[in-house]
Amino acid sequence: MARTKLYTGIYVALFVIATMQVGVEQIGLLEESYLLALGLITALSLIKAVMVAGYFQHLVWEPRSVTYVMLLGFVGFLALTVAASYSIQ
Amino acid sequence: MTDDTQPRTDGGTALPGDSHDDGHLPPRWSLKRWLVTTNHKDVGILYLATAMFFLIFGGVLALLIRAQMWAPRAPGEGILSAMAYNQAVSLHGLIMVFWFISPFATGFANYIVPLQIGAEDLAFPRLNALSYWLYLASGILVFASFFQGASYAGGWTLYAPLNIPAFMPSIGATTTVLAIVVFCVSITVGGVNFITTIHRMRAPGLTMRSLPLFTWSMLLTVWMMLLAFAALLAAVMILLSDRMLGTTYFAATTAGGSVLWTHLFWFFGHPEVYIVFFPALGAMAEIFQTFTGNRIVGRKWFIVSMVLVALQSFIVWMHHMFLTSINLEVKTLFMATTIGISLPFDLMVFALIYTLIKGRIRWDTPMLYAFGAMVLFIVGGITGVFLGAVVLDYEFRGTYWVVAHFHYVMVSGVTGLIAGLFYWFPKITGKMYDEFLGKVSFAVYFTGFNLLYFPLFLAWGTPRRVFAYRPEYLPWHRLASVGAVILGISFLLIIYNLAKSIVAGDDAAANPWPYSTTAEWAISSPPPMENFPGTPSYASGSLEFLRDDEPTGAAAADGGTTATDGGHAAALESAHDDGGHVDHASYWPFMIGLFTVVTSIGFSGLQTGSFPSGLEGTFYAAASVLGVIGLIGSVSFMGYENFTAHEGGFGETWPFGGVENTKMGMWVFLASDVVLFGAFIGAAIFLRVAYGWTQWHPIPHNPIPGLVNTYLLLTSSFTVILSLVAAQKRSRKGVVASLVVTFLLGLAFLVNKAIEWVVLFQGTEEYAPIALDSSVRASTYFLTTGLHMGHVIAGLLVTAYLIWRAWNGAYVNGDDEPLEYFGLYWHFVDIVWLFLFPMFYII
Numbered sequence: 001m002a003r004t005k006l007y008t009g010i011y012v013a014l015f016v017i018a019t020m021q022v023g024v025e026q027i028g029l030l031e032e033s034y035l036l037a038l039g040l041i042t043a044l045s046l047i048k049a050v051m052v053a054g055y056f057q058h059l060v061w062e063p064r065s066v067t068y069v070m071l072l073g074f075v076g077f078l079a080l081t082v083a084a085s086y087s088i089q
Numbered sequence: 090m091t092d093d094t095q096p097r098t099d100g101g102t103a104l105p106g107d108s109h110d111d112g113h114l115p116p117r118w119s120l121k122r123w124l125v126t127t128n129h130k131d132v133g134i135l136y137l138a139t140a141m142f143f144l145i146f147g148g149v150l151a152l153l154i155r156a157q158m159w160a161p162r163a164p165g166e167g168i169l170s171a172m173a174y175n176q177a178v179s180l181h182g183l184i185m186v187f188w189f190i191s192p193f194a195t196g197f198a199n200y201i202v203p204l205q206i207g208a209e210d211l212a213f214p215r216l217n218a219l220s221y222w223l224y225l226a227s228g229i230l231v232f233a234s235f236f237q238g239a240s241y242a243g244g245w246t247l248y249a250p251l252n253i254p255a256f257m258p259s260i261g262a263t264t265t266v267l268a269i270v271v272f273c274v275s276i277t278v279g280g281v282n283f284i285t286t287i288h289r290m291r292a293p294g295l296t297m298r299s300l301p302l303f304t305w306s307m308l309l310t311v312w313m314m315l316l317a318f319a320a321l322l323a324a325v326m327i328l329l330s331d332r333m334l335g336t337t338y339f340a341a342t343t344a345g346g347s348v349l350w351t352h353l354f355w356f357f358g359h360p361e362v363y364i365v366f367f368p369a370l371g372a373m374a375e376i377f378q379t380f381t382g383n384r385i386v387g388r389k390w391f392i393v394s395m396v397l398v399a400l401q402s403f404i405v406w407m408h409h410m411f412l413t414s415i416n417l418e419v420k421t422l423f424m425a426t427t428i429g430i431s432l433p434f435d436l437m438v439f440a441l442i443y444t445l446i447k448g449r450i451r452w453d454t455p456m457l458y459a460f461g462a463m464v465l466f467i468v469g470g471i472t473g474v475f476l477g478a479v480v481l482d483y484e485f486r487g488t489y490w491v492v493a494h495f496h497y498v499m500v501s502g503v504t505g506l507i508a509g510l511f512y513w514f515p516k517i518t519g520k521m522y523d524e525f526l527g528k529v530s531f532a533v534y535f536t537g538f539n540l541l542y543f544p545l546f547l548a549w550g551t552p553r554r555v556f557a558y559r560p561e562y563l564p565w566h567r568l569a570s571v572g573a574v575i576l577g578i579s580f581l582l583i584i585y586n587l588a589k590s591i592v593a594g595d596d597a598a599a600n601p602w603p604y605s606t607t608a609e610w611a612i613s614s615p616p617p618m619e620n621f622p623g624t625p626s627y628a629s630g631s632l633e634f635l636r637d638d639e640p641t642g643a644a645a646a647d648g649g650t651t652a653t654d655g656g657h658a659a660a661l662e663s664a665h666d667d668g669g670h671v672d673h674a675s676y677w678p679f680m681i682g683l684f685t686v687v688t689s690i691g692f693s694g695l696q697t698g699s700f701p702s703g704l705e706g707t708f709y710a711a712a713s714v715l716g717v718i719g720l721i722g723s724v725s726f727m728g729y730e731n732f733t734a735h736e737g738g739f740g741e742t743w744p745f746g747g748v749e750n751t752k753m754g755m756w757v758f759l760a761s762d763v764v765l766f767g768a769f770i771g772a773a774i775f776l777r778v779a780y781g782w783t784q785w786h787p788i789p790h791n792p793i794p795g796l797v798n799t800y801l802l803l804t805s806s807f808t809v810i811l812s813l814v815a816a817q818k819r820s821r822k823g824v825v826a827s828l829v830v831t832f833l834l835g836l837a838f839l840v841n842k843a844i845e846w847v848v849l850f851q852g853t854e855e856y857a858p859i860a861l862d863s864s865v866r867a868s869t870y871f872l873t874t875g876l877h878m879g880h881v882i883a884g885l886l887v888t889a890y891l892i893w894r895a896w897n898g899a900y901v902n903g904d905d906e907p908l909e910y911f912g913l914y915w916h917f918v919d920i921v922w923l924f925l926f927p928m929f930y931i932i
Contacts, residue, residue: 004814011807018799018926022792025931034783041927048923056806056916058909065744066756073760076316076403077767084352084771085778087407087415088345 010055017044114618114673125674127214128618132221133200134517137510139225140193141584146232147184148577150177155541155573158566162556169556175242178554180231182245183265186361187272188228190499191314193506194368195224195279198307200517202283204609204616205301207292207625207632209735212285212750215675215727216278222682223275230268230689237261237693244554246358249339249350253331254696263332264693266325271685273322277761280315283307285754288745290737292608294627297743298392301607302378302385303509305392306371309399310364316403317360319761323768324353327872335697336861336868338772343865345779348413349772355406356768362498363402366466367395369505370437373459375607376512377441380456381448382604387440394433394440401430411482420479427477431470438467454527458508461535462501469497472546487553493545500538507534507583514587515597519614522594526586534579540572608632618673626740671735677727684723688716697862721886728890755910759917766921769876770928773869780865787930788870790856794845795930798838799922805834806919809912812895816905824895824908831915832888835881842878846871870929877925880918887911 021044024030029037054060059067114131115122123135154177157167164171199217203210211217234240238259243251247266251257287308291300300308328350330336339346374385385391407415407423441463450456472494475481485491514522545551548565551558558566600610611632612621623634694700694709701709737750745753777785789795808831815823852858861871891911894900900908 004811007807007810007814011803014803015800018796018803018923021927021931022796025792030932038932041932045923045927049920052806052916052920052923056810056919057913063745063747066748066753069756069760070763073316073319073763073767076320076764077771079403080320080352080356080768081771081774083404083407083419084349084775087352087410087419088348088775088779089416 006055010051014048014051017048020044124679125676127210127218127675127678128673129199129203129210129214129217130517130616132217133196133198135221136192136196136199136224137517139221139228140189140196143184143188143192143228144580147181147189148580150181150184152573152577153177154181155570157556158558159570160563160566161558161560167556171556172239172242174556175554176235176240179241179244180235180265183241183269184231186245186365186499187269188224188231190365190503190506191276192224193503194307194310194365195220197303197368197372197506197509197513198283198310201513201609202287202304202307203290204612204620205304205607206287206290206295207608207621207627207740208286208290208737209620209671210673211282212290212734212737213282213754214673214734215678215730215732216282218675218678219681219727220275220279220282222678223271223278223685226682226685226689227268227271227275229686230264230271230693233686233690234261234264234268237264241265246354247325247328247350248354249328249347250341252328252350253339253341255341258696260693260696263329263696264689266329266332267689267693269325270322270329271689273318273325276314276318277322277758280311280318280761281754281757283311284315284757285750286737287311289742289748289750289753290735290739291741292625292627292632293740294629295741297741298389299627302374302388302391303368303371303607306367306374306395309395310367313360313364313367313399313402315757315761316764317357317364319764320353320768321357323765323772324350324357326876327353327769327772330868330872333692333695333697334861334872336872337865338776338868338872340865343776345776346865348410348415348779349775351410351413352406352775353768353772355409356403358409359406360399360402363398365499366502366505367399369462369502369509370395372509372512373441373462373505375605376455376459376508377444377448379512379602379605380451380453380459381444382451383444383448385440386443386447387436391437391440394436397433398430401426401433405430408477408482411479412486417479424477424479431474431477434470438463438470452528453511454522454524454531455508455512457528457531458504458511458534461531462505462508465497465504465538466501469494469499469501472497485549488549489545489551489553490549492553493542493549496542496545500542504534504538510583510587512602513609514590515601516609516614516616518591518594519597520590520594521597521601522590523586526582526589530579530582530586533575533582537572537575537577537579541569541576542572544568544572619671624739672732675727675730675732677723677730680723681720681727684716684719686716687712688720691716725890749906751906751910752913755913759913762917766876769873770924773873773928776865776869785866787932788849788859788867789845789930790853792930794841795926798841799926801834801838801841802919802922805831805838806916808834809908809915813905813908813912816900816908819901821895821898821901824900825892828888828892828895832885832892835885835888838881839878839885842874874925874929877918877921880921884911884915884918887914 021041024037024040024044029040053070059070114126114128123131126132126135153169154174157169157174157177160167167174169177199211202208231240238261240259241247241252241257241262243257243262252262252266287300287304327336327338331339337343337346339350341347374391378385405423405426407419408427411420445460472490476485476491476494511522511527514520544565548558548562548569551562551566597614599613601614602610608625609616611634621634623636626633626635691709691711691713694706695713700706738746742748748756808827812824812827812831815827849859859867861868888911891900891907894907
């Protein structure tokens, strides 16, 4: 019950961050400094994902092993994407 | 005559078998039983029998290949046409790798693993049956593909661009790819089940460290399967999209398209080698221990080595790609990782050899096959080192060296599993096989195999998958063809021996093997329906079967975590009391399998977005509609069915104590979905890199509709959470209202997306129309966001079901778990969108 306020706070934060991502594009940062904008947008997506997984999916209250299971899949995705993309550089 | 009361080798004592009937299941002689059963032992037998059928199917194709290669041929000569030969080669590989070896191991895993860990069934019995029926459905599709023009004919690796309709236009080829999709789904369902079972349903006192080696090997196998097959599923789904919808991922004109396929395929393909071999390795380890009377030497390091191989298997895949255009630095890196993965294997082989040296070997049939498997694996491993070196691989790749090496490795796995077949045959059937015939079969098998494949090392200059070769190789190929016939005869001997023994063999004791140490030998042969005559426990240091009124000691065994699951132990014990409490029968897994066949046959007719004209097209369209309706109906009925299964959490649950079975199953499924989406996203990133990162612009002309959809999904995630809060407050109206809002938000997301797509398809005054095949940019956008939309639609169907249940009063009486489990899925769909939105709308 007490968590309703927490969930609401997380929801508002997610809403704001999503808007900020479009803001990065709207202010023309992609044209001015592409890598900075790319990094910023990616970081904001990661923050949002961690917030949803951590609080909406309750990962922070689950045994840490559950987080590791999800990280296993994520590391697999990173390994495939990074190594494959590097292989054609 | 079974003997349930003989002393056990580990100090425990088997109690008389229980008197349970088959828990509402029809008798074994009834066909109906095999259609409805969800019991792990029945499903194991179904897997074993079906896999044996596919062994014969793939074996006949192999004999056709060897007949064609009796002499060097020009196209049109010999018993096979060029196209028929290509199909035989391709389908032999696919059938043996996918439809024989892994399912054969899964059969043993089904039967043996629950017995070894002290579980009465798998965590999700109906999903176990579903996994089998999907496997059979996929096999039927492969069979059907031969009758739809032509089956797939481009090799089992399905390399691009040969795999697209321009070069492989037959409907049968599409059906083959659909069969692999269905097979991947079956593997995922099975993987979730086994991972949950082994982690959560071990008997008290059975820690991970003391887990039997076969169960260890299966646990690592299913983890590898879960992640590797998700990558393959992504690859074949993309391929299907190219074939059925007209996207252009693997088109010859797409920059990086063919290399993308090799990355996706081999990211799965190399772990697949260990997925195939590990179950055999586990069986070999058990057999070595039993037939030498000696514990495996360095057991702890043997397990550590298996874990290392499982992890390393995901960082060696590019050694299959040394002849592609990948750069030299990455080739060198993957040569090093390939050398690295051989080190833990060396340790395991030495452990097996040293176990032989230290023990007193009894050369019974299982031991002969297990020893043979080790010898074949050593030869396969050594010859593989050549292919892991970049420079040597330039010479050997695409030749019969690869064919010979590959078969030594894969068939060493088969040999290990045949060892397991003879080892566990008495347990499964309650009959002893004929020992003399068993030994003869091994002699014929080992001779035939080496006569078939060793000459191929000497004829290595023969190009792979081609029936023409230089005349000087003729003697070696003749020898190989003779060896193929002898190997085929050995399988007939094995089948004859086992079939004869089932009918007229001597009855097997509960434990026919001196020095066996695992729990399956502590109960009658075959085991009773509920497996154990009491609650199995290792808490005292050796296996005991506790009476229902005795404490299990479970809480102490898992750091007290099972105290939180205390209700489950009670549930289990009450199941023991009446034997009829737990369900073992359901029609719906079979029905889902049936309608999967119908749906897949229907959609196989879809080519670049449309069905063929005339009666043929009507047939395919009708089958698609009928299949989809049947599938939705069957899944709904299965969801609604009242089915009681054994719960876990009464014993060892590390490292998932306190996470109930269904929740854990959902998390494990989501981990595989991370890889699935990850492979789709990775494919889009890879193609963008190949295309030129900054030359690639978003397909949607405006990010605002995407932002609106982000708001919609985020809000729907919030309302799902609110439904859970309302359930905890026992507010029925609150639950229903929250779920209805979630449904409406999800629906709004889809409508917004549909409008966006329609605008893109039709074009505007400012922008030209865009279709799936307009460019690879368009293909990645439509397919990746389309996959996400598919997930949203699935979520909405579940939401509608939850609303109906909540309306009727569910979830507000402390039974809100389904809302939480659905929330895990829905939030995951939300998370994926949080990455897709910037990727396809902003950057």
